[in-house]
Amino acid sequence: MSGSFVSSAILVGADAVIRAHGVNPAELAPRAGVPVSALNDPDMMVPARSVLRLFELAAAACDDPSWGLRLAYSVRLATVIGPLWILLRNARTVAQMCTDFAHNFDLYTSAARITFEPVPGGGLLNWTATLGQTESEVQMAEFAMATCCNEIRTHCPPGWMPRAVLFRHAAPADLNLHRRLFGHDLRFDQDRNALLLDDTTLVQPLRGSATHVRTLVRAVLRHEGATLGGDLPAQVEVIIRRLLPFAPCTIGNVSLAMGMAPRTLQAHLQQHGQSFKNIKDAVRAELALKYLLHSSMSIGQIADCLDYGDITAFSRSFRRWHGRSARDMRAQWDARHETPSLTAR
Incomplete structure (x- = not known):
């Protein structure tokens, strides 16, 4: 199912991250329109706009401008998109994976859009919300960039970082967490949210044989190894x-x-x-x-x-x-x- 709903699997880890700041998630979730049960039940479908709102409310309540990045530490892209990985299983390179991801993201939701476009020396993996401009998307944009970046990192040599990361929003005062996740080429106040990937990254083969891919798919469908x-x-x-x-x-x-x-x-x-x-x-x-x-x-x-x-x-x-x-x-x-x-x- 796509459309304006997303799987509550995107909230895996949110309860713990919120509680770590001394905030009660059960008080925040209803304010955002998210059922409290969805915080710990990956089988729910919740309105994408409510999830977007919860991310922003959590950042404010926790007084943590990097809340979305912090949540990204506890999840993988595979957890978020679930069996969409079945459609990506035949990708041979990072470039093909990005292309397939962009072409099939609407199977996951239409509340956001991913595109992949070649640029001289590499390519841009872009993410944008499609829910209009009435809601802030800062936390979700940073979460999306981090989960995509972490996934690509699993197919690259140790210490890999994207060539650059672009954000629509202004830079926060503290960039330490951003630098640990993305490196030092951080560009804010841009016209897009995107990862800039160089040609060396794009030609990286996806690690593992067909057997490994089947194992990965099984892990995804089992909710990351549960x-x-x-x-x-x-x-x-x-x-x-x-x-x-x-x-x-x-x-x-x-x-x-x-x-x-x-x-x-x-x-x-x-x-x-x-x-x-x-x-x-x-x-x-x-x-x-x-x-x-x-x-x-x-x-x-x-x-x-x-x-x-x-x-x-x-x-x-x-x-x-x-x-x-x-x-x-x-x-x-x-x-x-x-x-x-x-x-x-």
Whole structure:
């Protein structure tokens, strides 16, 4: 699912970073329109504008102008974009990875845009929010630049730094953290947020063989190495949860993430008395209820998120799962519970 929502996986680590400054995240999140549960639940879909607002509120409440950079220390780009990595798995060089990333970023969200453009001696990887100019994007811009930079660094020699980093906003008073992450060529008050990568960087091959890529994809879908535990059906369930909001959740994609052929996966599931279809159906049922009661997504957006081609098919499934229509259940929930404010105070 793309659009104006993003996965709450982008908030991984935010709770700890906020608390480290002596601030209560549970007080900040509702002010931004972010459900408190999304701070520790990577399966939620939250409005991108609310995440942008939370980043700015956190920086102000923590009195930390580099809050976005500090958060970037605790995450990887793969955590943020999740199974979009499946589409990047065939990249051979950093340049191709940047190109593929830019061409497919809309699968993750349309609330921001990434472009990659050649320039003499290298290329520019650009990031910009597309939510209008009413919200500050300083923290998110620095977070985005840092996570992209850290990912490219994993494919480069030790000590690598981009040739330069450009920011639209003015320079903060303290640049120590910026220099540790980006080097010394920091350019503020520019017309874009971008990493300037030289030709030597762009021709760097992506490290690892096809086996390594499959391992990486598995780690991404498992939420950066979180212990799966349990048997094969439990592993398949975790991967389906990671894949559903981003890409067609087929047995082919899931089997790829697990490094086995679809027929082999189905055979193993049958040995456990399970099937891919039944596991996917159970995950959809649980996530449908979670999104309906604890997010601001419309029923149509929930259907899209759960890989339904149309809202009618989703509605039939919801009634089969929960014994009533999605519309009726949301109305009853809203009538019985005080709905948190979804706007900043």
